[in-house]
Amino acid sequence: MELNAHNFKENAAKALEDKDLQESLAKLGTGFPLKRLAAAARLPEFEALRDQARDIKDHSLRHLDFYLEKFESRVVESGGCVHWARDINDGREIVYDICKSVGAKTVTKGKSMIGEEMAINEYLEEKGLIPIETDLGEYIIQLRHEPPSHIIAPAIHLRKSHVEEAFRETHTDLPVDRNLDAPEDLLKEARAMLRKRFIDADVGITGANFMVAETGSTVIVTNEGNGDLTQTLPRVHIVLCSIEKVVPTLEDCTTLLRVLARSATGQEQSVYTTFSTGGRHEDDPDGPDQFHVVILDNGRSRMLGHETHDMLRCIRCSACINHCPVYQSVGGHAYGSIYPGPMGSVLTPALYGLDQSCDLPNASTMCGKCEEVCPVRIPLPKMLRSWRQKQWEDGPVPLMQRFGMSAWAFWAVRPKGYHFFAKIKMRIMGLLGRKNGHFKSLPLTKAWTKSRDFPAPEGKTFQQLWSEKGGRRS
Amino acid sequence: MSGKEKNVGLFVTCLVDLFRPSVAFAAVKLMSEAGCSICVPERQTCCGQPAFNSGDMDDSRAMAKMVIEEFEHFDYVVAPSGSCAAMIVKHYAELFEDDPDWQKRAIDLSHKTYELLTFLSDILGVKKVDAVLNSKVTYHDSCSGLRELGIKSQPRNLLHAVEGVEIVEGEKAERCCGFGGTFCLKYSDISTRITDDKCDDIVKTGADLVLGGDLGCLMNIAGRMTRRGETVEVRHIAEVLAGMTDDLAPISQGGK
Amino acid sequence: MSSRDYIMGRIRWSLGRGSLERDDDSQLEERLAHPKSNLIPARGQGDAKAQRSLFVKMAKEVNATVSRLKAFDNVPRAVAKYLKEQDLDDKVRVAPHPHLKDLDWSKLDVSFGFTLGDDETSVVMAYGAAAETGSLALLSGPESPTSLNFLPDNHIVVLNAADLVGDYETIYARMRRDSNQSDFMPRAMNWVSGPSRTADIEQTLLLGAHGPRKLHILLVEEDG
Numbered sequence: 001m002e003l004n005a006h007n008f009k010e011n012a013a014k015a016l017e018d019k020d021l022q023e024s025l026a027k028l029g030t031g032f033p034l035k036r037l038a039a040a041a042r043l044p045e046f047e048a049l050r051d052q053a054r055d056i057k058d059h060s061l062r063h064l065d066f067y068l069e070k071f072e073s074r075v076v077e078s079g080g081c082v083h084w085a086r087d088i089n090d091g092r093e094i095v096y097d098i099c100k101s102v103g104a105k106t107v108t109k110g111k112s113m114i115g116e117e118m119a120i121n122e123y124l125e126e127k128g129l130i131p132i133e134t135d136l137g138e139y140i141i142q143l144r145h146e147p148p149s150h151i152i153a154p155a156i157h158l159r160k161s162h163v164e165e166a167f168r169e170t171h172t173d174l175p176v177d178r179n180l181d182a183p184e185d186l187l188k189e190a191r192a193m194l195r196k197r198f199i200d201a202d203v204g205i206t207g208a209n210f211m212v213a214e215t216g217s218t219v220i221v222t223n224e225g226n227g228d229l230t231q232t233l234p235r236v237h238i239v240l241c242s243i244e245k246v247v248p249t250l251e252d253c254t255t256l257l258r259v260l261a262r263s264a265t266g267q268e269q270s271v272y273t274t275f276s277t278g279g280r281h282e283d284d285p286d287g288p289d290q291f292h293v294v295i296l297d298n299g300r301s302r303m304l305g306h307e308t309h310d311m312l313r314c315i316r317c318s319a320c321i322n323h324c325p326v327y328q329s330v331g332g333h334a335y336g337s338i339y340p341g342p343m344g345s346v347l348t349p350a351l352y353g354l355d356q357s358c359d360l361p362n363a364s365t366m367c368g369k370c371e372e373v374c375p376v377r378i379p380l381p382k383m384l385r386s387w388r389q390k391q392w393e394d395g396p397v398p399l400m401q402r403f404g405m406s407a408w409a410f411w412a413v414r415p416k417g418y419h420f421f422a423k424i425k426m427r428i429m430g431l432l433g434r435k436n437g438h439f440k441s442l443p444l445t446k447a448w449t450k451s452r453d454f455p456a457p458e459g460k461t462f463q464q465l466w467s468e469k470g471g472r473r474s
Numbered sequence: 475m476s477g478k479e480k481n482v483g484l485f486v487t488c489l490v491d492l493f494r495p496s497v498a499f500a501a502v503k504l505m506s507e508a509g510c511s512i513c514v515p516e517r518q519t520c521c522g523q524p525a526f527n528s529g530d531m532d533d534s535r536a537m538a539k540m541v542i543e544e545f546e547h548f549d550y551v552v553a554p555s556g557s558c559a560a561m562i563v564k565h566y567a568e569l570f571e572d573d574p575d576w577q578k579r580a581i582d583l584s585h586k587t588y589e590l591l592t593f594l595s596d597i598l599g600v601k602k603v604d605a606v607l608n609s610k611v612t613y614h615d616s617c618s619g620l621r622e623l624g625i626k627s628q629p630r631n632l633l634h635a636v637e638g639v640e641i642v643e644g645e646k647a648e649r650c651c652g653f654g655g656t657f658c659l660k661y662s663d664i665s666t667r668i669t670d671d672k673c674d675d676i677v678k679t680g681a682d683l684v685l686g687g688d689l690g691c692l693m694n695i696a697g698r699m700t701r702r703g704e705t706v707e708v709r710h711i712a713e714v715l716a717g718m719t720d721d722l723a724p725i726s727q728g729g730k
Numbered sequence: 731m732s733s734r735d736y737i738m739g740r741i742r743w744s745l746g747r748g749s750l751e752r753d754d755d756s757q758l759e760e761r762l763a764h765p766k767s768n769l770i771p772a773r774g775q776g777d778a779k780a781q782r783s784l785f786v787k788m789a790k791e792v793n794a795t796v797s798r799l800k801a802f803d804n805v806p807r808a809v810a811k812y813l814k815e816q817d818l819d820d821k822v823r824v825a826p827h828p829h830l831k832d833l834d835w836s837k838l839d840v841s842f843g844f845t846l847g848d849d850e851t852s853v854v855m856a857y858g859a860a861a862e863t864g865s866l867a868l869l870s871g872p873e874s875p876t877s878l879n880f881l882p883d884n885h886i887v888v889l890n891a892a893d894l895v896g897d898y899e900t901i902y903a904r905m906r907r908d909s910n911q912s913d914f915m916p917r918a919m920n921w922v923s924g925p926s927r928t929a930d931i932e933q934t935l936l937l938g939a940h941g942p943r944k945l946h947i948l949l950v951e952e953d954g
């Protein structure tokens with residue numbers, strides 16, 4: 001997809017004014033987090049499982065080449081095909097070539113963030129194919145020509161009325177006077193519309209949460225069952241995934257699955273967890289004839305062994321997003337990337353370049369909630385800080401900011417001068433602010449005083465008072 | 475200083491030094507009463523956290539070195555702020571990954587550095603305080619203190635010891651207040667939105683007073699509260715524990 | 731250079747090494763050849779009776795319904811009863827599994843095989859189930875078409891209580907044992923926990939998104 005991250009500030013300002021969005025976000029803030037909390041509380045082993053989940057991913061990344069090769073040979077042994085894509089252009093072409101080779105017209109798609117990364121729908125459309133998103137949320141935003149605003153709940157920014165509008169506009173062969181008031185009505189209509197598509201499709205594309213090296217299986221988790229219809233009914237199943245998703249064994253995958261749904265939606269387990277291994281066997285009554293796995297790199301191999309290495313552990317549960325006060329305030333579109341929230345603010349600069357996403361690593365209060373809830377214990381604040389460090393060292397920090405920080409640092413290591421000026425300034429501010437206890441405005445503090453009063457100092461600094469009292473100095 | 479007293483270096487923190495010296499006096503009082511001798515090195519300003527979080531590692535290192543030099547000879551180093559204490563305890567060592575000598579000194583310092591409430595409660599074992607406050611109080615858990623240092627029960631236990639205090643918990647007591655250091659200046663609209671959530675949550679508890687252990691967050695909350703015209707008072711918890719509330723106006727409010 | 735070689739090269743370069751050393755390699759081979767379980771939650775580790783009640787509880791929590799039967803022969807009657815209760819047509823598409831084929835279905839309008847989407851109700855046989863989360867393991871194969879798990883509105887799954895275990899790992903171990911080959915995975919292995927659902931419209935939970943609207947489990951306890 002096209003990155004729109006340099007407009008973070010404007011996007012965020014708009015988002016803060018958007019009433020519908022704010023209502024949706026308010027609901028999100030209490031929804032997933034509370035459910036996660038309950039699910040975690042219910043499983044005494046949850047914290048220990050998180051440790052193991054982290055270790056499994058670490059181990060897999062340390063031996064990534066080995067496990068990818070194993071995975072590949074297993075897929076081939078089970079009759080499937082593995083395709084390697086350096087970047088999104090590679091990936092798109094591979095997918096299109098497969099579609100072309102079977103004369104495909106309609107392509108159904110299960111939810112896939114790699115698909116979003118490749119903007120595969122746009123590409124296939126350009127080539128004259130009809131790609132149809134089948135996850136309800138993805139379907140809705142596809143109709144609205146919008147990017148997802150959340151990695152597991154892509155239409156979370158929308159209200160019911162938006163969905164109704166999109167359906168009325170698109171499903172024009174249905175009676176105009178039909179009732180679409182209740183969410184149930186909308187679901188029923190989507191289900192019926194997509195049912196036809198599932199059955200007509202020539203190719204089904206899904207994502208993968210994991211690849212299992214032991215068996216050559218790809219794994220998806222869904223609640224709707226759309227991913228399964230997408231891969232079961234067409235003749236060809238294409239799986240889009242990326243290099244860091246491989247894990248050694250079914251057991252390892254199981255441990256990760258135990259923390260995934262709980263961290264994401266607070267479910268004990270998603271409704272459908274599906275392991276796909278190769279194409280249809282000779283005596284299978286159904287299933288696709290062909291099974292293709294497209295493995296995308298797109299900058300990930302560069303992250304290995306570097307500052308953002310740990311980010312490759314991410315299992316895309318969205319817990320960090322759901323708990324982030326910034327995301328909860330501005331929603332996903334503000335980030336201008338398909339990966340929003342803390343995980344996105346680390347990942348986007350790695351995939352698209354830091355110069356393309358300057359604001360993202362800075363748009364965090366560093367409150368640490370993301371790290372607290374991350375099932376694979378990614379130190380997200382630390383990763384954000386490492387991007388900030390890069391910005392500091394490489395230049396794209398606004399001059400004023402740099403100047404401000406340097407001035408602060410200059411005086412901070414010169415305590416005598418610092419205390420001298422502090423004494424004078426606080427004395428004046430203390431006197432001026434005594435009556436109200438705060439200032440409504442002050443020179444150079446507009447960013448603060450726009451919405452907050454500036455608390456007045458007591459007057460004398462502690463250092464000054466301590467000296468006056470003759471307090472112990474050594 | 476007598477032989478049995480603990481030799482404590484007070485890291486005042488820049489905000490307390492400049493804006494709310496009473497907090498440091500409260501800290502001195504509480505620790506002295508529990509058998510500590512408090513020393514305040516003059517050569518101290520900032521822990522370096524704002525520079526650190528801005529990615530400015532050279533300046534952070536310079537500030538860290540100064541703190542290490544000034545404080546490493548104490549038995550304990552105490553700061554009335556979870557975020558400054560966390561900077562010293564959790565991040566100083568990271569700054570010196572390429573410099574084993576300094577890193578060792580940073581690690582040694584981290585082992586004896588504490589946030590005030592943790593120090594009072596876990597190290598000094600303070601159970602009683604000489605303070606009365608007839609007030610309904612809620613507590614805001616500042617992020618660094620909570621998540622990096624695990625400060626949660628200590629302030630509450632200490633507050634229970636204050637006569638007359640009734641504690642009511644906010645549903646979102648652990649949620650960020652939106653301050654985030656330079657974040658509140660760089661992204662002031664988003665910050666305000668988060669601060670409003672915090673204020674709403676506090677107001678919802680029906681408390682007369684919100685307490686916390688970090689002046690940065692408290693100034694942010696207080697500044698927004700008074701701007702909104704709310705009457706909820708905002709204070710550093712040390713002021714309450716040291717019984718100073720009668721002589722000191724709440725943060726951002728005038729009158730005393 | 732092929733993309734594959736390029737990517738592998740990048741990975742090795744980033745990890746700061748060449749191809750794996752032999753030692754390391756054999757340890758990893760061993761890890762794959764003899765998979766070990768990680769931590770398994772204690773929750774599912776009770777005796778058979780406890781596992782059954784845990785399974786029923788967890789399955790119901792995720793909106794499945796469960797009937798407990800004393801014998802396989804009772805399955806057709808239980809299916810008929812369910813259809814009647816739910817006010818459903820007595821036309822059923824049944825998986826051609828030997829256990830199911832041998833039953834007396836004379837009271838219902840039954841046919842066997844996969845579905846193209848025109849069947850309202852399916853009956854399939856589970857390979858096993860994990861009590862831990864009330865999840866059914868359904869394996870694709872000639873006796874168990876995957877389409878039956880997703881296309882019909884009503885999904886009825888027969889589970890032999892003897893195949894019910896505490897955790898997922900035990901199911902995998904059994905699959906490896908049963909097959910005795912490295913390619914023990916079927917084309918599709920579906921873990922199913924409850925009927926299909928979505929919360930994509932205003933975060934309101936609705937059942938029956940694309941897959942079945944109802945999941946009914948017949949737990950057959952022939953041992954009493």
Ligand code: SF4
Pocket residue numbers: 313314315316317318319320321343370373374375376377378
């Ligand atoms: S970073 Fe962690 S919490 Fe965020 S999506 Fe990835 S795994 Fe989940």
